[in-house]
Structure formats: C-alpha cells, structure tokens
Amino acid sequence: MTGSRPTALVRRPGPRLAEGLVTHIERSSVDPAAALRQWQGYVAALELHGWEIREVPSADDCPDAVFVEDTVVVHRNVALITRPGAASRRPETEAVEETVAALGCAVARVREPGTLDGGDVLKVGDTVYVGRSGRTNSEGIRQLRAVFGPLGATVVPVPLDRVLHLKSAVTALPDGTVVGHRATVGDSGLYPRFLPVPEESGAHVVLLGGNAVLLAASAPRTAELYADLGYTPVPVDIGEFEKLEGCVTCLSVRLRELPGV
Numbered sequence: 001m002t003g004s005r006p007t008a009l010v011r012r013p014g015p016r017l018a019e020g021l022v023t024h025i026e027r028s029s030v031d032p033a034a035a036l037r038q039w040q041g042y043v044a045a046l047e048l049h050g051w052e053i054r055e056v057p058s059a060d061d062c063p064d065a066v067f068v069e070d071t072v073v074v075h076r077n078v079a080l081i082t083r084p085g086a087a088s089r090r091p092e093t094e095a096v097e098e099t100v101a102a103l104g105c106a107v108a109r110v111r112e113p114g115t116l117d118g119g120d121v122l123k124v125g126d127t128v129y130v131g132r133s134g135r136t137n138s139e140g141i142r143q144l145r146a147v148f149g150p151l152g153a154t155v156v157p158v159p160l161d162r163v164l165h166l167k168s169a170v171t172a173l174p175d176g177t178v179v180g181h182r183a184t185v186g187d188s189g190l191y192p193r194f195l196p197v198p199e200e201s202g203a204h205v206v207l208l209g210g211n212a213v214l215l216a217a218s219a220p221r222t223a224e225l226y227a228d229l230g231y232t233p234v235p236v237d238i239g240e241f242e243k244l245e246g247c248v249t250c251l252s253v254r255l256r257e258l259p260g261v
C-alpha cells in the first residue's frame, strides 16, 4: 500500500520502441538513447513535484508499452484493465494488472468484444469523457459505464476522427477547464468550459498538484498562456515519443485515490 503521496505508474521504454505504432502522422526515426533520457526527465519532473513513482516491469516485446496510460483506467479505488484497440498492445496489460492489484485497487477488465484505450478517457471530477475512436469501440464505452457508473461517474462519449485518442485532442486544467487546439478538438460545445490553446501539444497537460501543469516542451506559446493564467507550466521534452503519437499524459497513470493516499 502507498503512503500519503500520490503515485504515478510509469513503464520504461523497451528496446523495440522505434517500432511503435503510428496512425495519423508520418513515421520518423526514433533515437532510443534520447527517448530514454527524455523518459527519465519526465519521471524526474513527477518526482520533483512529490509523486511516488511505481515502475511497471518493462515489456520488452511490446514497442508501445511505455505509453502505459492506455492499459488501465482508475476511478476511485477501481482499476479497469483495458483491452487495447491495437491487438499488438494487448500483452501489455498483464503486468499492469499485477501492479495495480498490488497497490490495493479492485480490478475489473474490459472483455471481448469491447476495446478501450486509456488515452481515450478524460476524467474531470465525476465526469468521465470517453472518445469513440479508432481504438475504443461502443462496447468498450458500455463496459466503462457499467464499471464506473455505479461509483458515481457520468460517462460522456465523444465521437473522434481526427486524432488517435480523446486526450490527443483535449485534457483539463486544475479548475476543470477543458483545453484543446481548434484543429483537432471537434465540437468544443461538449465541454462546459473550454479554452482554445495555440499549439496542438499544448492541449496535453498532466496536473502535477497545486498550480503546476506539466506539458510538452514543443508547446512554448501555450506554456506562456498557462503562466499568464496563473498556472506554473513545467515543460518537458518528449520529442521522441511525439514521433510515435505519444503525449505527456500517456507516459504515466496518475493514481490520486488509492486507499491510503
């Protein structure tokens, strides 16, 4: 069981990272050594802001395993192990399930024919937005609702076509304002408070606690906007992961509601 600090699950990039899936962008070559340094920088930023790091054992046969967010969705003390939409990513979930069970979560699983990627799930308070994407199907959404609805969550599906995951398009600031870039966001009217940001990767924030928001170094104008709004932007270079359609959110699973946390 954890102590009083929030816990972040992370997963070290494996030797096959460069073979990771690419769907909406051109493939470009990934430098594994630079990727490892960037991953270490990302983990260090979480640690610096008080997060306890729990490393899921690496999955060296799975190129995309570093994008650990896609494998599990946690609400309250329940961890829903996903069934990733890409078949090549399904072996990633086993070690994640063992890790969250060891942390004291109750475990549920998405079952066939459902598919769900954690990158499609954005929690804002008790509202759980879920992208109906190339990776998450309607049965996956139905199962998500069946698991989290009884825990008080309202599940709001969002049709997607321009991006890989919902959180490739939108995330939320500490006050719940949803942020997104006009080119990818679709219908911003779905969100009660919406703020457009000037860069696509600026729409991806990890809430570090207090006013600190981690975002990709590739979004300097959005970092200025957040600073101007009274937040403390924490830029981290994740360029090698962006080549594989990864965002800052997908490199960790933030557990704020574990028993004892």
Ligand SMILES: NC(=O)NCCC[C@H](N)C(=O)O
Binding pocket: 020, 021, 022, 023, 064, 067, 069, 070, 086, 089, 118, 119, 120, 164, 165, 167, 168, 244, 245, 246, 247, 249, 250
């Ligand atoms: N949640 C995320 O944004 N995940 C990124 C996953 C990228 C990976 N290359 C994939 O296509 O599955």
